[in-house]
Amino acid sequence: MFKNLIVYRIGADWSATLAQMEQGLAQARFVECGATQEKSLGWVEPRGQAHGPLVEAVAGQWMLKLMLETKALPGSVVSRKVNERLTQIEASEGRKPGKKEKREIKDEVRLQLLPMAFTKQAAVQVWIDPKAKWLVLDAASQAKADEVVTCLVQCLDNLLVLPISTQTSPATAMSEWLTSQEPPPGFSVDRECELKAPDESRAVVRYSRHPLDTEEVRQHISSGKQPTRLALTWDNRVSLVLTDAFQVKKLAFLDVVFEGASVKKDDGFDADVAIATGELQRLIPDLLEALGGETVAA
DSSP: OOSOEEEEEEOTTOOOOHHHHHHHHHTTBOOOOOTTOSEEEEEEOTTOOTTOOSSEEETTEEEEEEEEEEEEOOHHHHHHHHHHHHHHHHHHHSOOOOHHHHHHHHHHHHHHHGGGSEEEEEEEEEEEETTTTEEEEOOSSHHHHHHHHHHHHHHSTTOOEEEOOBSSOHHHHHHHHHHHTOOOTTEEEEEEEEEEOSSTTOOEEEEESOOOOSHHHHHHHHTTOEEEEEEEEETTTEEEEEETTSEEEEEEEOGGGGTTOSSOTTSOHHHHHHHHHHHHHHHHHHHHHHTTOBOOOO
């Protein structure tokens, strides 16, 4: 259910009922792009059933889904059509269009091509833990996460969303784990890492399927390179890659998670939510603790 994690803190004073959530999200229900519309986003049924609720409650956890649709217009196609128009004007009128007219021609070309453009859809899973006050997004990029947060804040009254901040930065903590070869309690270091120099050289060293308990890795760190990605396994149950921006990539639940569980991996939406959120409700606090704990806003 989750492949990536970007975690936010919800303001302590915010509260809403499921009915209020449903009413707020309904104001921005997803509608496909119109003929000349390049982008559309809105809320869809997280369970995937048409005309179902936009908020699903499973074991006290709230699940939402934001759909983003974009139309793909290759830049090379737009440029070719614009150049054809410019050549035509020069040939028929004996003049070269200025910058303003070129921009207007480009806009006209885009409008003409948009109805024929292919559309691409991408959905973002959203999990709200109303008790712990977490907002967790399955977003692969910060830009996409920003779109989700903006849409959510616009739909829900008095919702305050804050980025998570920790006492120790992920880069500093990961450097220490690699140097000392002592990962935090409950975690083990796996065989994937990216080290990047913070200076103008921006030199990058990447390890994949490679032991990280080597002198070479320690030398890179001592020379100033900082970890930007590090593969970890938590409690022998979940594998992940932690980034220096406190984002989680390549999240995967290991087979032991499903052994002896009262619900099975393929039992459907409720089982997926129960298993995923049940594990993450334990993983996220442990990850925060590994980074010295969450800082409290003044």
